Amino acid sequence: MERILEVKNIEKYYGNKSNLTKAIDNISFTVDKGEFVGIMGASGSGKTTLLNCISTIDRVTAGHIIVNKEDITRLRGNKLNKFRREELGFIFQDFNLLDTLTCYENIALALTIQKVSAKEIDKRVEQIAESLEIKEILKKYPYQVSGGQKQRVASARAIITNPKLVLADEPTGALDSKSARQLLENFEFLNKKLQATILMVTHDAFTASYANRILFIKDGKIFNELIKGNDTRKQFFEKIIEVQTLLGGDLNACF
Amino acid sequence: MLGILGFVSVFVAVVLGLLIVYANNFLINRRKKEFGIYMTLGMGRRQISKIILLETIFVGIISLAAGLIIGIFASQFMSILVAKLFEADMSEFHFVFSKDACIKTCIYFAVMYLAVMIFNTMTISRYKLINLLNATKKNEKVKMKNPFLAVLVFIFGCSILGFAYWEVTGNVNSMQTAEKLLPPILMGIVGTVLIFWSLSGFIITVIQKMKNIYFKDTSMFVLRQINNKINTMVASMSVICLMLFMTISILSSSLALRNTMQRELIEMTPVDLNLYKTANLPESYTRYGIKHTTTEAQREDSKHPIYETLINNELDMNVLKDIVEIEVYATNDLTWENFFRRQFL
Numbered sequence: 001m002e003r004i005l006e007v008k009n010i011e012k013y014y015g016n017k018s019n020l021t022k023a024i025d026n027i028s029f030t031v032d033k034g035e036f037v038g039i040m041g042a043s044g045s046g047k048t049t050l051l052n053c054i055s056t057i058d059r060v061t062a063g064h065i066i067v068n069k070e071d072i073t074r075l076r077g078n079k080l081n082k083f084r085r086e087e088l089g090f091i092f093q094d095f096n097l098l099d100t101l102t103c104y105e106n107i108a109l110a111l112t113i114q115k116v117s118a119k120e121i122d123k124r125v126e127q128i129a130e131s132l133e134i135k136e137i138l139k140k141y142p143y144q145v146s147g148g149q150k151q152r153v154a155s156a157r158a159i160i161t162n163p164k165l166v167l168a169d170e171p172t173g174a175l176d177s178k179s180a181r182q183l184l185e186n187f188e189f190l191n192k193k194l195q196a197t198i199l200m201v202t203h204d205a206f207t208a209s210y211a212n213r214i215l216f217i218k219d220g221k222i223f224n225e226l227i228k229g230n231d232t233r234k235q236f237f238e239k240i241i242e243v244q245t246l247l248g249g250d251l252n253a254c255f
Numbered sequence: 256m257l258g259i260l261g262f263v264s265v266f267v268a269v270v271l272g273l274l275i276v277y278a279n280n281f282l283i284n285r286r287k288k289e290f291g292i293y294m295t296l297g298m299g300r301r302q303i304s305k306i307i308l309l310e311t312i313f314v315g316i317i318s319l320a321a322g323l324i325i326g327i328f329a330s331q332f333m334s335i336l337v338a339k340l341f342e343a344d345m346s347e348f349h350f351v352f353s354k355d356a357c358i359k360t361c362i363y364f365a366v367m368y369l370a371v372m373i374f375n376t377m378t379i380s381r382y383k384l385i386n387l388l389n390a391t392k393k394n395e396k397v398k399m400k401n402p403f404l405a406v407l408v409f410i411f412g413c414s415i416l417g418f419a420y421w422e423v424t425g426n427v428n429s430m431q432t433a434e435k436l437l438p439p440i441l442m443g444i445v446g447t448v449l450i451f452w453s454l455s456g457f458i459i460t461v462i463q464k465m466k467n468i469y470f471k472d473t474s475m476f477v478l479r480q481i482n483n484k485i486n487t488m489v490a491s492m493s494v495i496c497l498m499l500f501m502t503i504s505i506l507s508s509s510l511a512l513r514n515t516m517q518r519e520l521i522e523m524t525p526v527d528l529n530l531y532k533t534a535n536l537p538e539s540y541t542r543y544g545i546k547h548t549t550t551e552a553q554r555e556d557s558k559h560p561i562y563e564t565l566i567n568n569e570l571d572m573n574v575l576k577d578i579v580e581i582e583v584y585a586t587n588d589l590t591w592e593n594f595f596r597r598q599f600l
Binding site: 052055056057058077078081082083084085086088090096098109110113114157 | 288289292293294295296297298299300302383384385388
């Protein structure tokens with residue numbers, strides 16, 4: 001399988017003189033095309049920072065990140081913008097939709113920035129809205145729709161440009177269980193049918209169970225990895241809970 | 256006079272420009288998260304700057320048009336007001352449109368907006384993407400001053416300001432010339448700025464010592480909020496304070512000047528009409544180095560008083576009330592020396 005992402009020995013410090021924090025401590029891993037990877041950890045474990053570094057929103061202090069054979073830690077200026085535009089798609093926990101645009105326009109914005117032709121835009125937006133079941137709300141504004149629908153609009157915006165990598169930061173964090181389930185089933189659809197590679201950060205075991213590979217992070221280091229293989233989602237969920245129990249038990253026994 | 260007016264309008268434009276840049280900066284800061292989203296979608300800084308530029312240009316054009324129209328009408332109103340103040344003749348008044356003023360306004364406006372656009376672009380290019388996205392979550396940095404220094408500076412500022420004010424009130428008689436006003440004005444400016452700079456630190460230091468006030472109800476909150484506002488707005492508050500000072504002083508001194516002018520005018524011109532006539536003109540005479548010759552008719556007329564000359568020329572004497580006739584004599588035999596005996600020579 002083609003390797004989409006390779007993270008090599010990255011470290012991230014932030015803060016200032018009076019307040020230095022080591023958020024990521026020498027992490028390395030790889031992600032292949034078509035994988036649905038989950039990064040799990042408690043609050044403060046460094047998973048959001050990790051995602052921010054991979055998505056070029058933030059910069060690592062040391063190490064390399066290679067996406068689709070391109071070292072993004074070396075990219076600057078316009079090359080970086082081009083990379084973000086064409087190769088990446090983001091889904092945030094707080095949706096980050098633009099209030100002044102309708103849902104249709106929010107999704108189309110990703111294409112207009114890439115200077116796609118007008119006919120093309122309409123066709124693609126309708127198509128993606130159909131598969132994510134948000135066709136009815138396309139003309140509405142973000143303040144008029146529910147959280148689950150907003151997150152699906154954000155997902156549509158993220159994948160409509162056919163990015164190599166979709167990065168989701170706690171996508172179900174602000175959703176109720178029904179919307180969360182629906183969103184995760186949409187993610188499964190995106191992953192299996194549309195071949196999107198998804199890297200998802202979460203602290204919730206239920207959300208994580210939809211992935212087919214989980215990396216556990218604690219205090220900036222990867223300390224465990226689970227692969228779904230042929231397990232059902234329920235079996236995978238139980239395995240995840242086991243690892244979490246280990247975490248809640250006597251920690252010093254593991255290291 | 257026109258030079259001073261020109262200078263004042265430049266000064267007003269500069270101050271307004273600073274305030275507009277400040278307000279614009281504030282508005283851009285409020286939209287940080289929105290710009291962060293654009294950047295995650297892959298929009299470059301140049302594109303974002305272009306968007307902001309277009310927005311600013313549109314807003315600029317609309318406000319320039321509105322301002323020009325309001326200004327043209329307001330200036331008519333102002334000129335009527337000023338004319339009335341100086342009791343000018345209002346019957347000749349008509350609508351005035353100054354092309355120069357219009358052009359100047361457009362130029363100042365363009366310069367101001369150029370400054371605004373440059374600042375905007377600089378602001379956007381400085382921000383890192385992570386800071387833009389997290390702008391709403393981060394706490395505001397509080398710039399606190401060294402308390403000891405604040406107290407010292409506050410006392411120093413107060414004394415300078417107090418001295419300056421005393422100079423122009425209690426000691427006003429020593430202000431004989433316009434140049435003497437400059438030191439108190441400068442001291443006033445420096446004193447005001449220093450006071451605003453140190454005010455927050457001073458208040459905090461003083462009130463924190465008074466525990467029964469400090470810990471009462473929500474005093475801590477109110478105190479810190481006011482302090483923070485004062486701290487962040489030192490520059491704009493000083494500028495506004497000094498502008499007010501200038502406005503009030505200029506307004507009151509111009510009213511005072513006008514009153515003085517009126518009074519002097521009345522004193523200096525006790526009569527409506529002054530008529531002079533030289534009596535007993537010789538055949539030729541020299542005045543101020545110029546030789547004049549007189550005709551027979553002029554010599555004849557100079558033997559009669561002014562009153563008769565007027566009647567002879569068929570003036571209706573009823574238009575003149577309160578006539579005072581004064582005869583002035585001159586002789587070559589009497590000189591200044593005869594009167595003053597070399598005292599003032």
